[in-house]
Amino acid sequence: MNNELTVSSAARETLPTVFGYIGIGLAYGIVGKASGISPLMITLMSLITYGGASQFIIVSMLVTHSPMISIILSAFLVNSRMILMSTTLAPYFKKESLLKNIILGGLVTDESFALGMNKLNFTDRKLNFAWFNTVNWFAYTAWAAASLVGALLGNFISDPEKFGLDFALVAMFIGLLYLQLISDKSIKFKLQLIVVAFVLVATYIGIIFIPANLLTLVVTLLACAFGVVIKHGFF
Amino acid sequence: MVSSSFVFFTILGSGIATWLSRIMPFVILKKFQLSSGVIEFLSFVPIAIMSALWFENLFIQHLGHLPSLDMPNLLASLPTVLSALISKNLLVTVVVGVISLGFLRLVLGM
DSSP, X not given: OOSOOSHHHHHHHHHHHHHHHHHHHHHHHHHHHHTTOOHHHHHHHHHHTOOHHHHHHHHHHHHTTXXXXXXXXXXXXXXXXXXXXXXXXXXXXXXXXXXXXXXXXXXXXXXXXXXXXXXXXXXXXXOOHHHHHHHHHHHHHHHHHHHHHHXXXXXXXXXXXXXXXXXXXXHHHHHHHHXXXXXXXTSOHHHHHHHHHHHHXXXXXXXXXXXXXXXXXXXXXXXXHXXXXXXXXXX | OOOHHHHHHXXXXXXXXXXXXXXXXXXXXXXXXXXXXXXXXXTTHHHHHHHHHHHGGGEEOOTTSOOEEOHHHHHHHHHHHHHHHXXXXXXXXXXXXXXXXXXXXXXXXX
16 A cells, blocks of 8 residues: 555455455355346346445345335345444545545445455555546445346356355355454444454344344344443443 | 346345445545444445354244254354365355255265
8 A cells, every 4th residue: 555546556456355345256156146136136136235345145035024114124124234434434535526535435335344444554544536436336336236246157156155155254254253343443342352352142032032124233232332331331 | 946137126226225235335525424322223235144044054944933952054154164264264254054955965964
């Protein structure tokens, strides 16, 4: 990374994350096809919903015939972290037009957010439209293309579970959680570990009586409230 | 399988909800600021939601009863966590995770 906020520097710096999008996008396409969803719908979901974890969840809830409203609510909740990331990013683009803000905001991802936060350390705390927009579009096109290819490959790989591909998502959460733990300096490391431990206990207890599609929401809201309380009580 | 119009409207609804989550802060924060209490609450969302989505996969739900352990996912998580610690790289972590579960299923027949 350097201090250049140009299209070419963005292209160079996005490359490592593009490999990630291709891997998970392929897995998503294959899992989607194996779940009986058409390549067209699989690709549309990547273009319209555009959220890795949420797309796997939508597929699994479609398979279990969940009501539409609870699928949409689950997708919203899984993606609600976008609110936080967009909120953190927005101040750096205050001088850009409203339209440019909407274009940038509409394609923010975990990875483009992380790259942006990293870039700030090299540019004297500055970001611009050209750089961030390039990062976003590389991610968006790689994700959609990989999803389509995965869906088409799915015709030949009928049982992706056999190869462990369904674990790609869980592994991604493990990786993102770890990267979050070591890079998020806004919350003390020990407090983060306590919240993660709380989530484990809350999941174990909650899974006894909370339906699977509501469990993530309930546990996350409880853990956020718990985190705030512990932070004020002990940190 | 559900009808493709059901799938399409689910995609559209999820897309609008997600898009609004993404753009509203950019639109609103051009004029207003979030209260510090809300920001503090939201600051726990990433670690909470990511660990919740992981831990849910370690248990098999039996509503009304204690869950049982999902042994293949639990065992595959160990090398995955280790590879995250060592590589600090998302792609490496995902590849190790997939290979681990694939190994458990194909070689050990779990």
